Amino acid sequence: MSAPLTLVCWNFENNGKSDPQRRRAGDELLRSLNPDIVFRQELWDAGTNGSTIFNEQVHTLGLHGVLGEGSCTALFYNPAKFAVVRDWTKSRAPQYVMLPTALTLRYDDAGPEALPFIAVSYHLNYASAEQRLLEAEWLTTWADKGWATPDGRRRTLPAIFVGDNNSYTQPGTPGDLAPPDLASVKNKPHRLHRSYAVPSGERVPDIRPDVAFRTAGLEDAARFCATTHGNHKALARTVNACETHGPDSRVDRAYLTPELLPTLAGFEVIEVNEDLSDHHILRLSLDGDLLAEALTVSASSSSG
Numbered sequence: 001m002s003a004p005l006t007l008v009c010w011n012f013e014n015n016g017k018s019d020p021q022r023r024r025a026g027d028e029l030l031r032s033l034n035p036d037i038v039f040r041q042e043l044w045d046a047g048t049n050g051s052t053i054f055n056e057q058v059h060t061l062g063l064h065g066v067l068g069e070g071s072c073t074a075l076f077y078n079p080a081k082f083a084v085v086r087d088w089t090k091s092r093a094p095q096y097v098m099l100p101t102a103l104t105l106r107y108d109d110a111g112p113e114a115l116p117f118i119a120v121s122y123h124l125n126y127a128s129a130e131q132r133l134l135e136a137e138w139l140t141t142w143a144d145k146g147w148a149t150p151d152g153r154r155r156t157l158p159a160i161f162v163g164d165n166n167s168y169t170q171p172g173t174p175g176d177l178a179p180p181d182l183a184s185v186k187n188k189p190h191r192l193h194r195s196y197a198v199p200s201g202e203r204v205p206d207i208r209p210d211v212a213f214r215t216a217g218l219e220d221a222a223r224f225c226a227t228t229h230g231n232h233k234a235l236a237r238t239v240n241a242c243e244t245h246g247p248d249s250r251v252d253r254a255y256l257t258p259e260l261l262p263t264l265a266g267f268e269v270i271e272v273n274e275d276l277s278d279h280h281i282l283r284l285s286l287d288g289d290l291l292a293e294a295l296t297v298s299a300s301s302s303s304g
Contacts, residue, residue, distance in 0.1 A: 002109045002288025004265060005081070009039040009162040009252060011123065011279040015046055015053070015071075023053075026276055027060040033270070033283060037105075038063065038076035039121035039162040041098075047071040068101035069093075073121040073163070075101045081108055085116045088142075095138045097131060098123040102142055104157065110292035115155055115299045117260070118142050122163035129196035129206040132167055136209035140216035143257050149299050158298060161218065162254040162282065167194065167206040169250060170214070173223050175232040179205035180246040187244035194246075210253070218255040221284055225267040236269040238280045252282055259298050263290040 008030060016023025030038060038061065046054035047067050054074070058065040063076040068089050077084075088102035100122035107114065120142050125131040143159045168179040182203060185191040195203040210220065222234040237248035256264065266285035 002292060005036045005286040005288050005291065006034055007037045007039070007160070007162070007254075007284040007286065008033055008035045009041075009121070009254065009282040009284075010277070011041040011164045011252060013042060013277040013279065015043045016276075018045070022276060023057075024060065027057050029272070029276075030281075031061050033281070035061075035063070035076070036078040036081055037119060038065075038074075039119070040074040040076070041072065041121065041123040041164050043067065043071045043074050045071060046074070066101055066103060068121070069099040072098035073101040073123055075103055075119055075121050077103070077105060077119075082106065083108065093138075096135050097125045100139065100163070104145075107291060107295060109288055110295040113150060113299060114292065114295040115147060115149075115157055117295065118145060118157050118159040120159065120161045120163070122161060124164065124166045124209055126166050127193045129167070129194070129208065132165070132206065133208045133212060136165075136212040140213065140218070143216055143218060155299060158257045158260045158294065159218075160254065160256050160260060161213070162284075163252070164279065165209050165251050165253055167209050167251065169210045169220065169223070169253070170207045173226060173235070175226055176223065176235045177237060177248055177250045179207055180249070185244075185246040190245050213255045218257060219261055221254040221256055221261075221264055221267050222250070222269075222282075224256075224261055224264060228261075229266075231267065234267040234269070236271075236280075238269055238282065239278060240274060252279055254282060254284055259294050260286075260291070263287050263294055265290075 012026045054067045064079045065076040067074045082105045086104035102120040106116040145157045147155045225231040225234040238252035239249050241247045263286045265287045270281040
């Protein structure tokens, strides 16, 4: 029997707000969660001076890590459970302002004949709804990557996308945080950044990245846990309300391809003190046995 797998995501503000003591406290907090994969955003300066800061963070977490271009995002993984098959981070990606980090990983407990899967840590653009939609659409190309099995058949790899969407969710899920009334967003530049104009000229809250992911067949893990498992706490805020930026919002999200949804055993938002970061931590629990089964069944099923 495989142990449960813990995946966490954190937009750790400015990698500890450029304060080494705060950064180490954040890394120790992540380590205390015993993660198997960490999806990180905002690792500014971690790649300078020969990646000195990043190497320290890898050591603190006790994991292996890959830092994305520009130190915008990163992935850390447990080498006792996962192996990198392909690193996509050096791919040319002019369509992104803050470049994602993407790895094709093999889950060792699934065996050598099973499919690997793709893990993507991303951070959609802060200031432009049009740019966010472009980036979300391009991210979905990692949900359509082919893989040749040993018998020569083509399969589509499962994928997990986790990151900061800087936007809202499509209404309709009971218990989910509704997009804000734009009038409640007092900071006018931020009101612009989090909205887009419809044909009438009216500006509406930006939900388009969420719609794009779902149109591509991906599902929001928190929404899935709420509607399937009755875990409505999964829909908790990931960013606190404030006077200038409006009410509580759930901008940090995880999206899974359909074959991975049955492996999702739990989802929670771990709140952190605002002095440490302006975003809270997502924690996903995957059933290791079901993940191995999903990757094995996918490898033997009809081509995608």
